[in-house]
Amino acid sequence: MSWEVFSLIGTIAFTVSGAYVAMEEEYDILGVFVLGLVTAFGGGVIRNLLIGVDVTMLWQQGLYLKTAVLATIIIFILPIGWIRRWKNFEVILDAVGLSAFAIQGALYATERQLPLSAVIVAAMLTGIGGGIIRDVLAGRKPLVLREEIYAVWAIMAGAVIHFGWMTTPVQLYALFVLVIILRMMSVYYGWKLPRRSLHEPQRHIETK
Template sequence: MSWEMFSLIGTIAFTISGAYVAMEEEYDILGVFVLGLVTAFGGGVIRNLLIGVDVTMLWQQGLYLNTAVIATVIVFILPTRWIQKWKSFEVILDAIGLSAFAIQGALYATERNLPLSAVIVAAMLTGIGGGIIRDLLAGRKPLVLRDEIYAVWAIFAGMVIHTGWMKTPAQLYALFVLVILLRMMSVYYKWKLPRRSLREPDAQEKQWEIGG
């Protein structure tokens, strides 16, 4: 039941996120459906490919496919002023989708008695795969490739679930909320991963360095 609930939450959150990005880029209705569905299911398809699950299982998920279609239709027909107000909730939707799908992917892998590495990969790809495809189709730099902390929280969820510390529905929902809070805190406090640039400093910066 927990697996199904997290799948439903993640499907709705990522479908809305994908549809919103498509409309922001002024795609037509087909583009809105494509980005909505790809965002919701792309990560799961990639995960299944890597852990050896038949990808055709996607077509057996009628509930989630229907939910994604309905969510896309609702977003598409809403008044523009309502949709524009969602801009401030874009990060929250991504955080909800990331958390729900990361936990869902980790549960999916642990049910098959896969090792820690596979559980982490399943959690991460389910949580970020759809968003990567969405951003690439929208011509944007994928969120996960920026220096802000994003995929790390999916890895964290996978590690926690693999330990077996959180098994009951209440514990899993607590982890769901925790991952969302961590993601939002990393945005609010601008937590970033280390990065290194290979770009040469411009002449002014070089001159400043020489001058002390």
């Protein structure tokens, strides 16, 4: 039941996120549906490929596909004024989708008794894969590769679930909220991973 709930939450959050980005980029209705659906399901498809699950499993997820289509229709027909107000919630939607899908992916891999590395990869790719595809199709630099700490929280969720530190439904929902809070704190405080830029000015050594 927990797996299904997190799948549903993640599907709605990422579908709305993808549809919003598509409308922000002025895509037509087909583009809105495409971006919404690939954001919701792209990470899961990549995960399945890497952990050896038949990709055609996607077509057996009728409830989630219908949910994604319905969410896309709703966001598309809402008044523009309402949608514009949602700009402030874009990061929150992304955080909710990240948390829900990271936990869902970790549970999915754990049920198959996969090793720690596979559970972490499943959590990370399920959590960030759809967002990366969304940003690439929208012509943007992927959020996960350039902004505040993002994928680390998915990795953390995967490790927590693999080691059995949080297993009951209540604990999983607490982990869900914790990942969202940590993601929002990284946005608010600007937490970033170390990085180096080749565009930094070089220091010239003066010779006499």
